Amino acid sequence: MKIAVSGKGGAGKTTISGTIARALARSGHDVMAIDADVNPMLGISLGLGMDGTERLAGIRQELSESRADDAIHEHTVEGLIERFGEDAPDGVRVVVASRVDMPDHGCLCCGVSADRLLRDMEAGGRTVLGDLEAGIGVLTRMEHGSLDVVLVVANPTPKAIEVARRAAETAVARDIRVLVVANRVAGDEDLEAIREVLGEYDIAIVPEDPVIAGADAEGLAPIDVDDTSPGVRAIIAIGERLTALPV
């Protein structure tokens, strides 16, 4: 199954992605997490810490700089993952897809862009989970059927809801199933604001949770801080909901 996580910057994509990846891995799935954000930070919510996350991004930096040496280039997605992926807790495999300071080269290695990586890789028996860059750009470049599900994350602000609406429409136009994640919901008013615009889609609710906010403040994975807090449990439940979907 191939899942992508989309939404406005700051909506909570990375936290949702990392926590779902860890939860699915804990329940026995073979999880490949792709950090497709040009500002890669998935490592933090996977539990690699700020330094580990920066190191993971650094692997990509070095790669393009040593372009002259063809020998180190990988030509297949599988090879790339094998070579440049890193292990995160619970057996999640994670790979960073683009360079921080050279985003327009779009070169993962030998021309494999973040888009292509997500689009072309075969899920096989794995659960592939892509944390996309903010906005709807990557989704507009996906083809019909190249993803099974898009999680559209919306926190209850007008701008985030508007970006979520566009992301959901973009996915539907490409025959990709949409699950809206109403994130940081602190009350009925928040949920209503999201339902008003996104009511036609399936919605999963993640309540405002000091555990998640606290984890982000310290650079920790929420699931490592407290996997029984309401917000973390709600995200784990989204993972279960995804695995129950027909592929």
Added chain:
Amino acid sequence: MTPVAVPVPKPALWPVDMPLEPRPRGALWIGVAGKGGAGKSVLSGTLARVLAQRGHQVLAIDSDPMPGLAHSLGVPEPEAPRLMHAAEKPEQGPWRLRTGIGPMTVVRRYTTPAPDGVRMLQLGKAGTDGLNPVNGAVNAFLGTVRRMHEAPALYGWAVVGDLPAGPRQLAAGFSPYARIYVVVVEPTSQSAMTGRRVARIARGPLGADVIFVASKVAGAEERRRVERLLGEPVECEIPRDQAVRDAEKRRVAVIDAAPDAPVARAVRQLADIIEQRGVQSS
């Protein structure tokens, strides 16, 4: 403000069509960068208005394909990107800024007037088909910002560029005009990591000055947390302020809805720092 010649170090990552010779630029040409949700648009719009109220002629630039600056500036969003009309498609080659149109003409004709005499230049608006349908506007936009240093009439202006989230557009040359980057950081690890990356690009290949701002902080402890996560001091803090959320819900500018709100007062302090820094660097 006196225009000055600034030697720009040869940037290894600069797009090939960018001029690399030393270029004079205005002293108060500012880019506002940081992670999504850090408060860039509110800060940018309010800062533009504050500078205008102090007598500067201000150009506010929204280079985000998901425009958000209009609200915090206090203008209704234009229906279609005005810049589309400044673009032409040659028989061969990509869309470009129309021949004979320079940055000053763009500012006069294709910007939207905002309160206090601010002019707003807006990149465009991506629909569900992505940016392709507004390619003309995007290329006209890039043609404008990359040639701003050729328009001496703009040197005395203050420019406030609200950049899209993250390091991408900085690295891609969407804000070559900026001499000072205001890097907005919330007290979270993700926001701080983005701030570090953005500052590295701004100080390195872009050769610009950086002002770190702690954003949405509630109290001294959160400001210290921002500094700890960043690994360097911040120069200014913008408090978490309910007035921002209230204004956003009503789709009005916070500086109009609550001119004395804590966030507006903090942005005035930031404007002091920026004005001082601009004078120093001239």
